[in-house]
Amino acid sequence: MKAALSNHPSPALRPSLTASAQAVFRTLVADGPATRPQIGALLDLSRPTMSAAMGELERLGFVEKVGESQGSLGRKAALYRAGHEAGHVVAVDAGSTHVRLRVSTLDRRLLHSRTYRLPSNHKVMDEEISLAVAEEFEAANAEREPAWGPLRAIGIALPARVVRPGSGDTASTRQDRLFTHFTPPPDLPLILENNVNCAAVAERFYGVARGEEDFAYIQIGLKLGMGLMLGGRLVRGRNGAAGEIGHIAFPLAPGLSPAAGEIETYLGTEALMERVLGAWSEDAGAAPADASELFALAAAGHVQALDAVRRHAEDIGALVATCVAVVDPGLVVLGGGVGTSPLLLPTVPELAARLSYPVTVRSSTLGSDATVLGIERLAAEQAMEGLMSDGARTENSSH
Numbered sequence: 001m002k003a004a005l006s007n008h009p010s011p012a013l014r015p016s017l018t019a020s021a022q023a024v025f026r027t028l029v030a031d032g033p034a035t036r037p038q039i040g041a042l043l044d045l046s047r048p049t050m051s052a053a054m055g056e057l058e059r060l061g062f063v064e065k066v067g068e069s070q071g072s073l074g075r076k077a078a079l080y081r082a083g084h085e086a087g088h089v090v091a092v093d094a095g096s097t098h099v100r101l102r103v104s105t106l107d108r109r110l111l112h113s114r115t116y117r118l119p120s121n122h123k124v125m126d127e128e129i130s131l132a133v134a135e136e137f138e139a140a141n142a143e144r145e146p147a148w149g150p151l152r153a154i155g156i157a158l159p160a161r162v163v164r165p166g167s168g169d170t171a172s173t174r175q176d177r178l179f180t181h182f183t184p185p186p187d188l189p190l191i192l193e194n195n196v197n198c199a200a201v202a203e204r205f206y207g208v209a210r211g212e213e214d215f216a217y218i219q220i221g222l223k224l225g226m227g228l229m230l231g232g233r234l235v236r237g238r239n240g241a242a243g244e245i246g247h248i249a250f251p252l253a254p255g256l257s258p259a260a261g262e263i264e265t266y267l268g269t270e271a272l273m274e275r276v277l278g279a280w281s282e283d284a285g286a287a288p289a290d291a292s293e294l295f296a297l298a299a300a301g302h303v304q305a306l307d308a309v310r311r312h313a314e315d316i317g318a319l320v321a322t323c324v325a326v327v328d329p330g331l332v333v334l335g336g337g338v339g340t341s342p343l344l345l346p347t348v349p350e351l352a353a354r355l356s357y358p359v360t361v362r363s364s365t366l367g368s369d370a371t372v373l374g375i376e377r378l379a380a381e382q383a384m385e386g387l388m389s390d391g392a393r394t395e396n397s398s399h
Contacts, residue, residue: 017060020045021053022388025062028082029107029384035069035077054080061085061149062387082107087149089383090140091376092133092156094178095195096122096222099132100372101140103148106380112143121222121270125160125174127181134182152386154184155379157195157371159223161240173240189382191375196243197234198374199366200227203333205377207370208362216329217364218245220316221336224264226323245323267315269338276308295341306343313344317351324356335364 017025023043028034034042040050057063064083068076086106093100096118103112114136122129133156161173170176175192184190200217203209209217209229217227226243228235235242246264265271269291276294280287284304288294297305316339320332332352334344340363349361364370 017056017388018053020049021056024050024053025057025082025086025387026384028063028080029086029380032107033066033079033081035079037077038069039080057083084147084149086387087152087383089153089155089376089379090137090151091372091379092137092154093195093198093372093375094125094129094133094156094158095371096159098368099129099136100368101136102372102376103140103144104376104380105149106152106383108376108380111145111148112140114140122159123223125158125177127177129159130178130180130182133178137182151185151188152383153189153191153379155191155193155375155382157193157198157375159195161244162192162194162236163240189379189386191378191382193375193378194225194227194236194240194243195371195375196225197227197236198372198378199335199364199370200229200333200374201234201377202366202370202374203227203335203364204229204232206373207333207364207366209331209333212331214329215331215333216243216323216327217333217335218320218323218339219336220267220334220339222269224267224319225336228327228329230327230329245319248319248322263319267312267319272308272312272338279308280304291338295338295343298343309341309343310347312338313347314351316344317348318355320348320352320359320361321355324352324359328357329359331360331362333362333364335366335370340364340367 024039027039027042036050036054040047045053054063061083062085063080065078066081067079069079070076082105088103088105088111091102091104098118099116101114102110104110116132116136118128118132156178158175158178160175162175163170163173178192196217196219199219203215203217204212209215212229213232215229219225224246226245228243246261248263249258250263250266252258273291273294277287281304288297288305294305295309298309324332334340334348342363345361345363349359352359352361366373
């Protein structure tokens, strides 16, 4: 199945902007609606320079008036935001259990969203996920409105490590399986990124790690994963495998040989439920059908469920300690279907600190939207760079 959007302006036709116009536009995209005086003060631009910059942006449709703001002296000033011609991005979380899609402006105004529950769980990228992405993208395209403006970039988060074209073996990552059914529109930036890395990006800009330069986002659910931010930069590694904690050597014990991916199998929700159901006593009542029911029973005070969750929290604490011993991030954000449960606290941070080094552990508050918000951010950044790619013209105005 082919999913495509047409009539997108070629990057070669985009006009160049002065440095001040670029700065003004970036500020509106990053911070949202503002008046000319507010932006001018923030960027230290003179009134003539500010006026010229806004004139450039208005002529291109990159900014638009959205109302007025009351000043401290009683004067009203026009309020501006990113305009229609700045366009929009499509962000897709091609996950192991769901495909989530967001259409949004560059300044994160939501235009359209969709969520599709996959018929079965998928631990690797495959054709069923590709088909779901193609169908959801096509359905979103059918809802497209002229007011959205041109599509500027597409971002897709994958449940796999990702290597850049020409820099690694894309067959081993299975990332090319995305294109089995999905064909992206031509002449548009397409950003592919690991889903846990995307969640880490979202945490840094919108979540409990907002503004933090160093932290690790650890996903605990059907699969394991870690997104690592150091010095404010996402760490990917030479093979795109930085943070692939599911491949930590496990088990380590006499008479046993470590197997690839075995720790992910052991700590994933499927194996957790196998252990829980195998140990469930007849006098404990009906056994939970899945991890969600297990944690709900534990939250309600069910003794056997609480014991199972406590043991799982100890295992997670040991995993977190291993990660802390390697990268010492100072802050760990727990996410994923299991990782966000408050029942993991305080066991995980106490055990992690005891087994490794001092670390703050927080639960993600972004929920299931973390990944799609992260890839949306990366797609918007790419779109922004595309709009600004012709560089800045020289200016004679004073600042």
